[in-house]
Amino acid sequence: MTQTEIPSEEIEPKERVAHPFRTLRELVDFVSGKSIPSEVPTEGLRSEALPFPFLAIVGQKEMKLALLIGLINPSVGGILLVGPRGTAKTTAVRSLLDILPKVERSLCYYGCLPEDIEAGGIDAVCPDCAKKYAEGQPLSAPDRVRLNELPLNSRLEDVVGGIDERAAIHERIRVRRGILAQADRNLLYIDEINLLADDIVDAILDAAAQGSYTVRRGSISATYHSRFVLVGSMNPEEGRLRPQIMDRFGLRVIVRGLDDPTERLEAYRRVQAYQANPRGMSTAYFEDTQAAADEVQSARAQLARVTLPDNVANPAIKLVQRMGIDSLRTEISWFEAARAYTAADGRNQVTPEDLQAVASMTLRLRRSQFILDYFSNQEQEENEINTMITNLKRDN
Numbered sequence: 001m002t003q004t005e006i007p008s009e010e011i012e013p014k015e016r017v018a019h020p021f022r023t024l025r026e027l028v029d030f031v032s033g034k035s036i037p038s039e040v041p042t043e044g045l046r047s048e049a050l051p052f053p054f055l056a057i058v059g060q061k062e063m064k065l066a067l068l069i070g071l072i073n074p075s076v077g078g079i080l081l082v083g084p085r086g087t088a089k090t091t092a093v094r095s096l097l098d099i100l101p102k103v104e105r106s107l108c109y110y111g112c113l114p115e116d117i118e119a120g121g122i123d124a125v126c127p128d129c130a131k132k133y134a135e136g137q138p139l140s141a142p143d144r145v146r147l148n149e150l151p152l153n154s155r156l157e158d159v160v161g162g163i164d165e166r167a168a169i170h171e172r173i174r175v176r177r178g179i180l181a182q183a184d185r186n187l188l189y190i191d192e193i194n195l196l197a198d199d200i201v202d203a204i205l206d207a208a209a210q211g212s213y214t215v216r217r218g219s220i221s222a223t224y225h226s227r228f229v230l231v232g233s234m235n236p237e238e239g240r241l242r243p244q245i246m247d248r249f250g251l252r253v254i255v256r257g258l259d260d261p262t263e264r265l266e267a268y269r270r271v272q273a274y275q276a277n278p279r280g281m282s283t284a285y286f287e288d289t290q291a292a293a294d295e296v297q298s299a300r301a302q303l304a305r306v307t308l309p310d311n312v313a314n315p316a317i318k319l320v321q322r323m324g325i326d327s328l329r330t331e332i333s334w335f336e337a338a339r340a341y342t343a344a345d346g347r348n349q350v351t352p353e354d355l356q357a358v359a360s361m362t363l364r365l366r367r368s369q370f371i372l373d374y375f376s377n378q379e380q381e382e383n384e385i386n387t388m389i390t391n392l393k394r395d396n
């Protein structure tokens with residue numbers, strides 16, 4: 001699969017005054033090529049909590065685009081970032097903190113929302129929320145999407161929840177909310193996902209796909225909402241990810257190191273500027289970051305109006321079939337990513353160019369050929385090194 005060119009023409013340009021860009025996509029392109037503004041002070045308050053600005057990450061356009069698409073449309077079904085260490089994967093995910101959109105957050109332990117009642121009737125929410133709804137009380141309040149990171153040492157019980165032992169002492173047995181329930185309506189990030197136990201990854205992917213999950217402990221059971229944007233990252237040199245798991249991510253991005261020496265130097269300068277003064281760096285990108293956050297929010301609102309015409313969808317389905325991909329998830333992710341891309345561009349109808357723009361990230365690694373080749377190449381390299389060492393020893 002070759003890298004897809006991002007089309008440069010616009011169909012319905014939106015009005016912009018303050019910035020030389022018209023859409024979220026252009027903003028990403030624009031800021032990635034921009035140098036650090038000269039007014040960044042070199043001294044000031046240190047703050048570890050301030051993330052590296054998303055828009056200050058040099059290059060890595062596909063990774064940035066995939067993450068933004070995930071924020072705009074969680075239905076793409078998760079984003080997997082594959083690449084060696086030091087390619088800004090974790091930095092990019094954490095830097096999303098400043099551009100995360102606002103959502104309606106449930107006020108209830110089980111994550112009930114008014115839209116559940118609209119979709120599934122009053123039985124779709126817990127009894128407490130049904131009562132509140134009948135009394136006209138709010139079930140949710142606006143809140144920013146949060147970034148939840150799954151600790152690598154998490155046990156299955158931490159992830160799905162378990163018996164609340166403190167409550168059990170008081171003979172009020174209650175199922176404790178797991179990490180998945182806490183991640184509802186948030187962004188769940190799993191670094192080194194390939195090092196996580198299979199049963200845990202399966203539970204996470206099941207919950208992500210269904211948007212809810214049920215925990216049973218003896219006679220008690222509880223169902224929790226788990227509608228989150230899933231981002232996983234992995235270094236394939238540190239262990240493989242089962243192809244079945246790889247296939248369950250909607251978008252897969254291969255993150256490579258920067259090729260261009262000028263870009264590498266610029267990346268170094270920005271990291272240096274950030275380390276010397278995180279607040280200064282954050283301030284320097286504040287305006288652009290705000291603009292990106294606004295774009296994400298308005299793209300999310302626009303998404304519901306974005307349609308995919310049959311004559312655009314049909315050739316895409318034929319292509320998926322020609323590639324020998326069975327999974328129906330492929331075109332779901334592809335179409336949902338294209339809808340997000342269209343929404344980010346301020347339009348209402350998906351064009352073949354929109355499909356093309358997100359094709360690589362949705363179609364690659366579907367047949368897991370890359371990863372098979374990757375590991376066989378690594379093995380070959382390993383063997384060559386071993387032979388060289390053996391020869392060296394023998395020669396001495």
Ligand SMILES: [Zn+2]
Nearest residue numbers: 108112126129
């Ligand atoms: Zn409830």
